[in-house]
């Protein structure tokens with residue numbers, strides 16, 4: 001299959017499936033050349049491979065087969081908080097507990113098929129865990145570049161797949177650019193957040209949501225945004241379904257950022273097409289550590305996605321995130337990481353502003369599981385001790 005990469009901004013086409021950036025500076029993506037597509041084309045295949053004809057690679061072996069196919073759960077307990085009819089697209093059910101697997105399932109096998117000996121990534125979070133899992137499942141060496149001061153828990157989560165972990169000192173923030181350059185010079189594929197093949201994998205989340213609603217379309221889809229990679233993939237999916245005639249009115253894409261690092265919210269409010277990078281002085285600490293990017297590489301594309309679909313970008317504080325995380329658990333039964341809890345807090349803000357209304361269907365996308373965070377503090381849990389012989393009396397006192 002010939003793979004053409006295109007630029008969302010200037011429309012330039014490249015007959016090159018490994019280029020990351022357009023001459024104009026914007027990240028590239030791969031638009032499917034398929035002219036027809038129907039929902040039942042997927043047959044009984046599962047996960048992201050239901051949409052194989054719209055993906056740039058054939059279905060590989062290994063853990064990639066388990067990516068996607070996550071449940072969409074109607075969750076009435078969250079309606080009052082969100083201000084609409086809530087559906088939860090539970091991305092924690094991916095093999096490594098985050099939506100990143102959709103991208104790794106396409107990008108890692110694609111790089112291996114191209115003959116790259118080693119897969120790499122620059123991350124100390126879900127991207128690192130996911131990339132390492134997919135590389136090892138295809139018996140390929142993986143190198144993960146992490147910051148020098150990475151926590152023990154994070155090292156353990158990444159280390160279980162036994163990649164080579166390199167702590168980098170002297171400017172982790174600049175490593176993103178260095179990595180792209182190294183990828184071009186050496187037979188190593190460093191798969192960062194906006195690698196075009198990752199974006200192809202991410203679009204399957206939108207396909208799954210729309211397939212579940214077909215022939216209807218949800219009114220709102222809310223996702224957390226950091227680099228803007230996931231938002232780009234969802235927008236790519238919207239465009240492809242519009243072209244295939246499977247949706248008329250696109251869902252409004254609502255992106256949520258942490259107030260500690262929110263260049264996209266600022267640009268959206270200013271009416272700017274490009275985010276202005278935030279300086280270290282302007283950037284704060286946050287419990288939503290998966291979404292703290294002050295200089296999002298796919299930021300302009302994410303903003304274009306929001307404007308094209310009539311959506312919005314909002315920021316929420318750590319207090320709102322803590323509350324939302326608890327609501328996800330207590331009102332919905334979902335264990336989500338702080339970055340993902342932002343979706344509920346963000347939609348609740350939009351409802352307060354009258355931008356989401358009660359009858360509307362709202363899909364919240366918790367991008368990653370909260371189980372990886374347990375033991376890192378935050379929740380006070382109380383539990384009483386009762387002597388065995390006192391249990392019957394205690395239980396009776398608990399009955400209504």
Ligand SMILES: *Cc1c(COP(=O)(O)O)cnc(C)c1O
Nearest residue numbers: 126225226227228229230367368
């Ligand atoms: C990576 C990540 C995000 C942010 O996605 P971007 O593509 O960087 O915008 C959000 N939530 C979780 C759990 C993540 O791991």
Ligand SMILES: [Zn+2]
Nearest residue numbers: 007010022024
């Ligand atoms: Zn361009």
